[in-house]
Amino acid sequence: MSTVDSTSPSGSLVIAVDGTSGSGKSSTSRGVAERLGLRYLDTGAMFRAMTWWLLREGIDVRDEAAVAAAAGRPTIESGTDPLAPTITVDGTDVSVAIRADEVNAAVSPVSAVPEVRARLLELQRKAIGEGGIVVEGRDIGSVVWPQAEVKVYLSADPDARAQRRTAEQGGTDVARTQQSLLERDRIDSGRATAPLTMAEGAVHVDSTHLTLAEVIDRIVALATRARRA
Numbered sequence: 103m104s105t106v107d108s109t110s111p112s113g114s115l116v117i118a119v120d121g122t123s124g125s126g127k128s129s130t131s132r133g134v135a136e137r138l139g140l141r142y143l144d145t146g147a148m149f150r151a152m153t154w155w156l157l158r159e160g161i162d163v164r165d166e167a168a169v170a171a172a173a174g175r176p177t178i179e180s181g182t183d184p185l186a187p188t189i190t191v192d193g194t195d196v197s198v199a200i201r202a203d204e205v206n207a208a209v210s211p212v213s214a215v216p217e218v219r220a221r222l223l224e225l226q227r228k229a230i231g232e233g234g235i236v237v238e239g240r241d242i243g244s245v246v247w248p249q250a251e252v253k254v255y256l257s258a259d260p261d262a263r264a265q266r267r268t269a270e271q272g273g274t275d276v277a278r279t280q281q282s283l284l285e286r287d288r289i290d291s292g293r294a295t296a297p298l299t300m301a302e303g304a305v306h307v308d309s310t311h312l313t314l315a316e317v318i319d320r321i322v323a324l325a326t327r328a329r330r331a
């Protein structure tokens with residue numbers, strides 16, 4: 103059972119959690135939001151939802167001009183309750199479908215298209231609104247909300263990330279998962295628009311040898327300190 107920390111900062115607080123694929127951003131961000139009574143936004147799910155829609159529409163995800171031209175069409179909505187986050191495209195719940203292999207393989211190139219980023223940036227800033235939220239992604243502390251009171255860059259060794267992600271998905275092929283994670287890191291870090299980077303002022307947390315609870319504790323401590331400052 104989760105409890106809301108009685109010393110929780112709230113109101114306008116924004117906690118930005120960026121990092122590589124599979125470094126534990128989602129479980130960590132949800133856990134922090136629950137502990138502090140904050141909302142939670144998974145921006146990766148928004149890029150996945152856009153990718154799912156493009157694939158369903160039969161748009162060639164490697165054709166940058168076609169992706170750019172279509173980026174304004176789907177209506178993507180995110181529910182920000184950390185206990186039950188939701189994501190819909192034109193009213194359809196896609197929370198399971200966006201985790202499929204085809205989406206994993208296509209989401210990084212789609213995310214590199216500036217028109218996709220511009221469209222989702224607008225939705226992300228609207229969702230953050232007055233704050234009181236933990237936001238996870240790749241460019242939250244650097245581009246989406248550089249004024250965030252707490253910025254975390256979460257990483258873990260590729261081996262640890264692949265093992266966790268494979269277990270989460272109930273699979274067995276750790277090597278294949280690792281290859282997919284590293285390929286996404288390569289594209290996410292190398293793109294021209296808003297690449298994955300450690301934002302100015304971010305605290306680096308390496309979760310390789312930490313439990314989920316330990317990572318959450320560290321971020322809650324950073325938030326408590328930020329509120330007192």
Ligand code: DC
Nearest residue numbers: 145146149209210213239240241286
């Ligand atoms: O966090 P995730 O694995 O669900 O993210 C899926 C993809 O979305 C990731 O490979 C890169 C992209 N992404 C991004 O470019 N910017 C963000 N703020 C979040 C995700």
